[in-house]
Amino acid sequence: MSTTSFSVDLRDLHFVLFDQLAAHEQLAAIPRFAELDREVYEATLAEGERLAREVLAPINAPGDLEGCSFDGQGNVTTPKGYREAWEVLREGGWLAPSAPSELGGSGLPFAVHVCLSEMLCGACMAFMMYAGLTVGAARVILGHGPEATREMIARKMFTGEWGGTMCLTEAGAGSSVGDNRCRATPTDEPGVYLLEGEKIFISGGDQDLTTNIVHLVLARTPNAGKGTKGLSLFMVPKYEFDAGGALGARNGAKVLRIEEKMGIHGSSTCVLGLGGDQPCRGVLIGQENQGIELMFLMMNEARIGVAVQGHAIAAAAYNYARGYARERIQGQSIREARSQDAPSVPIVQHPDVRRMLMTQKVYAEAMRSLLLRMALVVDREHATDDPAERERLRGRVDLLTPILKATCTDVGFEVAVGAVQVYGGYGYIGEYPVEQLVRDVKICSIYEGTNGIQAMDLVGRKLRIGGGALFIDWMQEAQGRLAAATEAGLAGPAEAIGKAVQLLAASAMHLAGLGKARKVEAAMMQAVPFTRMFGLVLLGIECVEQALVAARLRQTRGDEPLLVGKQRNLEFFVAAILPQAIALGKSIQSNDESALDPALFA
């Protein structure tokens, strides 16, 4: 029977960070990171891996089984072991790896943060949600909160003394944030409002890990306009606090109940009542009516975080499945299937199991590469003094964020489902780790903007910025990279993927044409297929890049399995995944409007 222990592909993380992206060199050019080097990064990853394995992985399955509990009085208890794990991560500064060290963070590059997130979320996604939302909220407060206290608050959050949440959704306002009805009435005290309403699906709306919780709440001030533009953002603490952070009275933001759900049972999903019995005080963040803009500062980062979750679960699932397939003995080699005396073999030897594992490997490794490339763009964007360069880098992040969020979460789910299939019947039972991963990762396609919303953001907004400027900038770079690969001896696969890039561009043009012809429904119906196609093409380009780097390294390091694997990844991608991207391109350009017939779904 398998040991089914959690593991991390540290060697592949090193390959991507150092061999492929030369992250240590790119980061050395950024003043904030000038004193960090490869050795520091490797030591950080090694310690992160240990924490993931020793501290978080052991609480994942028990936390899933136990779930959170609610006392009916507004208080949530997290599963056994969560508080102890929070303390361990808190003391080591692992909750906010890329927050400024002068404010209690660890001052690491975002790219290293993403590596750590892969490990820690892969080990226990439900637990890490508390950290992710806390850090996201802290950044908004640090940038736009009350000047006198913003640093104090952010420090308490970055260090995990206080928690944070984002409160957008209401029962009648999920994807349509603009339908928010929560009200905020000014008081005599400047900047202080009384909030009334009910928010739902609030992750970490209450928990017993931190002494206080700061909710960021979207609400509408009196006489504000309809839609998203009439929304303002408020900082709503669980407990009031003074300028030094000493806690005062309980505020009127209270959890009314928690949801039973498919997965992430260790993460409390709360209905949060504001006002009602007890006044709920909130402090305006930024200006009135600036709420959606500020919330999107947090949301954009959160979307990258969700893409990382999708990948983290994929990586964990693949590693479990690979480990299981190597240990589980069953059936004879297909070459000896007719011999009664042939020995039984590990199932990793069966071709269909290898096909499943290969699919998982290619996706997990290509997503890792894609996310870390993106993370370095974020690091460079934050660091540059050149406004034009910052705008270009920001544009790249803006373009890719919805694609990565949608692709890594949908593919992450598929990889987890594939891991269940490798385990067979054992994959379906709770004794083994993979069915939980399927249930946990499913939320990633839904929250922080459903993947349908991501696709509409891409097709309806990002593709249209500057007349397609972001897309054209990306495409030129992609074609350059593929041309370099052709030059370097990978002509076959590089050209195959280049054709997909062309088809992607033609698909984008086609959708733009539909828009111009006022066939906006027909265009938006293709938004998800287009986003998926774009995501697959991005993954394919990473496969090319990795194969190129691996080929170069093999000249000095020989045929290390990891390096040989990169060539195989590319072959598999071109043979088995690229045709799906091409098929999507054909669908997108089909002009099909069948689903729009009003006779349907009646």
Next chain:
Amino acid sequence: MSTTSFSVDLRDLHFVLFDQLAAHEQLAAIPRFAELDREVYEATLAEGERLAREVLAPINAPGDLEGCSFDGQGNVTTPKGYREAWEVLREGGWLAPSAPSELGGSGLPFAVHVCLSEMLCGACMAFMMYAGLTVGAARVILGHGPEATREMIARKMFTGEWGGTMCLTEAGAGSSVGDNRCRATPTDEPGVYLLEGEKIFISGGDQDLTTNIVHLVLARTPNAGKGTKGLSLFMVPKYEFDAGGALGARNGAKVLRIEEKMGIHGSSTCVLGLGGDQPCRGVLIGQENQGIELMFLMMNEARIGVAVQGHAIAAAAYNYARGYARERIQGQSIREARSQDAPSVPIVQHPDVRRMLMTQKVYAEAMRSLLLRMALVVDREHATDDPAERERLRGRVDLLTPILKATCTDVGFEVAVGAVQVYGGYGYIGEYPVEQLVRDVKICSIYEGTNGIQAMDLVGRKLRIGGGALFIDWMQEAQGRLAAATEAGLAGPAEAIGKAVQLLAASAMHLAGLGKARKVEAAMMQAVPFTRMFGLVLLGIECVEQALVAARLRQTRGDEPLLVGKQRNLEFFVAAILPQAIALGKSIQSNDESALDPALFA
């Protein structure tokens, strides 16, 4: 908020059964069914729909939450309401609709049984598993059990007084049934053996619905050969019984524990100990070493049953999602997205929601059509006196069974996942019905032979029978049907799907060529993609057929939404699904062997 009530597409069932397949006419030609007519069938479906809605749907979510419990003494308690529902279905004769009426069944055609299964499994799959396995085991006993008692036993099972199970899997023998180690030692009593061993994953291994349970157990007699050919089949009752069926002593087949699992919580998944503390008596079914052959009688029927489960969940999920999308008001029409004053609309109006629903609709309706066509083949096969005709029909069922099992279960899962996405955040929480469907249906890709095993059965066995005779017979019929569609005015889609049929044939030839070249691993690595491609092509042909029938009916019945929908289904299939089948064909013929590199997964 949505009512989220369970519903059945009765109108589409009528369309398929009567308008498309003329099942009532086909069945009228079968003597056993000569006295049945369309009116009887419609009344039966109407009552089945009522039972599904009123009796089973209400116990589905509570049973999922409560699950089965085990007392540590071998006894399983099913969730609240299961016993009452069992009595209702038992009294009405709904547990074994197609079993002979002279033995307690309802004597209905298998095609009608499949319609009822769609409704009843869709309403509560976990509950219906007890019935399905009982009926399957009863059929084996009726055909091959002890002559003196087989009818008595079968009657008790068909009427739901006794239950039944199939016991193949052991901890070291899942997909490799031939590795079974359970032992059977003859006693002095003829035909009676003492069994020793442990079976796992036994659905319904114990329950509190029936007074007795008859396990069908694979075990190895002394000196029997290795592999599947040394296995014999035994009838192992929970309680001994006499020739009249009066119960005697408790037999030594006892549940040792039940599994926690991802879904189907209402169905007990048991570890069954045989022997040990207490002798376990079993009666040989058929001859020694005939076990696998007899078990496959049950297994083949069970595989069709699992395909029906996959479709049933898809149909239920689509109906939930459609109902929710029509009721859930959120967001403005995309045409008015910039107007703050535009009214909010039901989400069914949003193009991406329509795309998701359309995908679900096409799959659910095409699977229904495919399964009922297959069910009628089974009915005709059972009825015919002509050995050649029987062999031909049997061959068709043999060819299609693994494809339908794999396709309907994988697609059923995808449809359920799509339904969750339509619900958005609400889809993820237990208060709404769809996340349970995802968890329940996932087992269908695994049990009764994983979908990888189905694919190996198709490519390694079924395609090779008679030098490809089954495939050629199917292809000729398919081409004939497509030619007729072309003739009747559907040239575009029929030819597009015809090209996919050609590519499927070329893919089959390609795999055969790999086999001949002794590249058996490379061939088997494509077994699952080939099976999926075949399944998609089958679904496409059903779309063509349905569009053809609908076009004819529109001449007299006008543009009924159901009829218009069939034309739209075909358009959507050709635009959005067929390209995926083509892409698979390209993958299959890629000669890719990347995943076979021994450097990988080490």
